[in-house]
Amino acid sequence: MSHDNRPSRPLELAPQIANPCQACAVRVHSVCGALEPAELNRLAAITTQTEAEPGETIFIEGDPADHLFVVTGGGVRMYKLLPDGRRQITGFIFTGDFLGLALYDNYAYSAEAMTKLQLCRFPRRKLEKLLDEFPKLERRLLKTASNELAAAQDQMLLLGRKTAREKIATFLLSLSERAIRRGERGDVIALPMSRGDIGDYLGLAIETVSRTFTRFKKLGVVYHSNPREAKILDRETLQHIAGMAEDMSLTATAAFRRR
Amino acid sequence: MSHDNRPSRPLELAPQIANPCQACAVRVHSVCGALEPAELNRLAAITTQTEAEPGETIFIEGDPADHLFVVTGGGVRMYKLLPDGRRQITGFIFTGDFLGLALYDNYAYSAEAMTKLQLCRFPRRKLEKLLDEFPKLERRLLKTASNELAAAQDQMLLLGRKTAREKIATFLLSLSERAIRRGERGDVIALPMSRGDIGDYLGLAIETVSRTFTRFKKLGVVYHSNPREAKILDRETLQHIAGMAEDMSLTATAAFRRR
DNA sequence: CGGGACTTTGAGCAAATTCAACCATTGTGG
DNA sequence: CCACAATGGTTGAATTTGCTCAAAGTCCCG
Numbered sequence A, B: 001m002s003h004d005n006r007p008s009r010p011l012e013l014a015p016q017i018a019n020p021c022q023a024c025a026v027r028v029h030s031v032c033g034a035l036e037p038a039e040l041n042r043l044a045a046i047t048t049q050t051e052a053e054p055g056e057t058i059f060i061e062g063d064p065a066d067h068l069f070v071v072t073g074g075g076v077r078m079y080k081l082l083p084d085g086r087r088q089i090t091g092f093i094f095t096g097d098f099l100g101l102a103l104y105d106n107y108a109y110s111a112e113a114m115t116k117l118q119l120c121r122f123p124r125r126k127l128e129k130l131l132d133e134f135p136k137l138e139r140r141l142l143k144t145a146s147n148e149l150a151a152a153q154d155q156m157l158l159l160g161r162k163t164a165r166e167k168i169a170t171f172l173l174s175l176s177e178r179a180i181r182r183g184e185r186g187d188v189i190a191l192p193m194s195r196g197d198i199g200d201y202l203g204l205a206i207e208t209v210s211r212t213f214t215r216f217k218k219l220g221v222v223y224h225s226n227p228r229e230a231k232i233l234d235r236e237t238l239q240h241i242a243g244m245a246e247d248m249s250l251t252a253t254a255a256f257r258r259r
Numbered sequence C: 001c002g003g004g005a006c007t008t009t010g011a012g013c014a015a016a017t018t019c020a021a022c023c024a025t026t027g028t029g030g
Numbered sequence D: 001c002c003a004c005a006a007t008g009g010t011t012g013a014a015t016t017t018g019c020t021c022a023a024a025g026t027c028c029c030g
Helices: A037-045 A124-133 A134-160 A164-181 A195-202 A208-219 A235-242 A243-252 B035-046 B124-133 B133-161 B164-181 B196-204 B206-219 B233-241 B245-251
Strands: A048-052 A057-059 A067-073 A075-080 A088-093 A110-113 A117-123 A188-190 A229-232 B048-052 B055-059 B067-073 B074-081 B087-094 B112-113 B119-125 B188-190 B231-232
Touching: A037 A124, A067 A124, A075 A195, A075 B133, A088 A134, A088 A195, A088 B133, A117 A124, A134 A164, A134 B074, A134 B087, A134 B133, A134 B196, A164 A188, A164 A195, A164 A208, A164 A229, A164 A235, A195 A208, A195 B133, A229 B133, B035 B124, B067 B124, B074 B196, B087 B133, B087 B196, B119 B124, B124 B133, B133 B164, B164 B188, B164 B196, B164 B206, B164 B231, B164 B233, B196 B206
Parallel strands: none
Antiparallel strands: A048 A117, A057 A110, A067 A117, A075 A088, A075 A110, A188 A229, B048 B119, B055 B112, B067 B119, B074 B087, B074 B112, B188 B231
16 A cells, blocks of 8 residues: 555656657647647746656645646546545546646545656646746646546446446446547557456446456457456447447437436 | 427517626626626627526537526526436536536537526637636636536545435535525525436435435434425534545545555 | 465345335316 | 316335455466
């Protein structure tokens, strides 16, 4: 258990030799992509590159929200806890994603590295100053927030109204879509998170996650070479199981049904 | 069923005699509060005041997101549907709240009037132009989005990990806190939504909502003079049942527990 | 080779849902 | 003004989904 690893320390490397943002591979996918190369210097000036080990805590719910982050490599789980230890993972974050979007004084959730992690860290105060200067950046952040809000609503639908099978199917498909969006192949999916993480993300017990995976495997829908990888064999069926909420915008007729 | 009432029509009143925003009672509580009285004219110029009847649809998930709204009177439910009609209510919105925060092309959810409703309607394009002009407004919107994101995460915790009793207790307390924040009394709570709405908001069957209310009543925690009103008799116990996730920031020790 | 963490599988159980009546309130037409 | 339909809410019984508890299997690392 590595929760006593408090927020990470600056990287050992010399930080500002050249502008690290210029060379950053994930820039285009992330908020930083809103800025012109010339403007990037201003961003680079307030950036500290840091790392974290698997299991290490980036910040804890309730901590003063002094920093915002961009993940430049690795995966993060965000979560909230109940006093008795029950945990809800509110999201997984991967390379290129923004972490810590909170314009309030304290983090609303905790964040932990799932894998070895590289991060860019921005002091919140300084970043807010930069927002005043570059409206483009602020607009981008607003769109990011808007995006996350939509994702959160999808997740509410999943948590509140989908069955275990539907939850797992939706989860696999959304990981697949995320991969495709990043130009990776969509059929072989890496699962950097544990069964427990998946359960706490989908509102299921760890055993239910495992059983459901097994069921999908027996159905021939998914194949696992090992627990940390899933290969989608029958996307059609998976989409069918997931409930296909995605098609809603097209059908729209269902909006007239009530239970 | 009144779902064929499509987006509402302009109010009968002469719209621009004086600046209606100047006199607006909910301004301070809402995004409009970000602007100086002088700047309000610009906002007023793109505003249309409209109304809607109970049950009337404001917009449907997937519709082009042409307008944003501020609720100036009444209550709204936002929801998403699965193709088979299962519904998840993603939030209730009341007087002073912003509706339709979506900087993308289509609404991510549907919105329906729960009560007789007054709204200010802003064309999205024009409002976005105004954002360029008034960074204050954009910052306010970003804070609003940030806020909603935090609320969405709380709701995920509730949906994924709380029991029926905890859900109902949390729901009552959050309605109470909202009322207090608005300067109303916190013990007598109006429930403008039906049991079905509450169930679809909390991820419960309608019968479970009803049974849990009855249980609370028998426990002497809550009293209902009628189904649309709840009076909190024993706030302590209610908070205890709710799981008190709110205190997390103080205790923090629980962050080290795992299941 | 052995310990530990994670995963899978099985059996029994419990919380919440479903199905089915019944009750209460409101509005309508005779 | 009353009867009664309609809507929404409550209550009960049976069922089910997913959880808990328990044990065994797998993989990784030292």
